[in-house]
Amino acid sequence: MFDWIAFDADDTLWKNEEEYLHGRQVFLQILADYNINQDALERVDEFEVENIQYYGYGVMSFALSMIELAIELTGERIHPGDIRKLLNLAKAMLTAEVEMFDGVRQLLEEISKKYPLMLITKGDLFHQQRKLEESGLAGFFQAVEVVSDKTPEVYREILERHKIDPQRFIMVGNSLRSDVIPVLKLGAWAIYLSDHLTWSHEDDPLAEISQDRYREVKEISQVLNAVEALEN
Ligand SMILES: [Mg+2]
Structure with a gap:
């Protein structure tokens, strides 16, 4: 799916x-x-x-x-x-050392065998590129998008450029404002990491958004299970 x-x-x-x-x-x-x-x-x-x-x-x-x-x-x-x-x-x-969450590499190893992966991140271009390179995770991603903001329009442009049907796309992230709400608005799916520390600006109420295409998990290690649950 x-x-x-x-x-x-x-x-x-x-x-x-x-x-x-x-x-x-x-x-x-x-x-x-x-x-x-x-x-x-x-x-x-x-x-x-x-x-x-x-x-x-x-x-x-x-x-x-x-x-x-x-x-x-x-x-x-x-x-x-x-x-x-x-x-x-x-x-x-x-220049701070990149500190990954426990279980990230294992998850990406498993999940990349089943699906092509994309990284969509916002912030300073140079800094984001450096962190990705330093993390050693770049090889898991078939596409990397560093964007200045994460609005529905920005996601729509990315999906169109990669010829992806929103109904067959899931975004995983720690921010309701940036990773969840804009993709749900496009008709895509989202998994929200609720226990990861998040800047208060990135909180946004989920009200009025259909939650049928959405799952909440506490930790990154639970993402593959959540994807499989959404598949069924
Ligand atoms: Mg984030």
């Missing part, structure tokens, strides 16, 4: 949000010297979401948002040395 299975990458195959949580803590430590407290954390999210329209998703967008917020919160008093610390933080995030 299914011709293709697509996977999200960040927080689906490998850990990602943990790096951002750490980044936010470093940001707070730097701003503590200016008597700026915990409330600043909420504003990081606010600035990041506001800036998606300019920079898209990823570490560089996060870094620019932190710098902009630091300038605002300190009334333009932030020291250049502290801006350098934020830039170094971004570089550390961009």
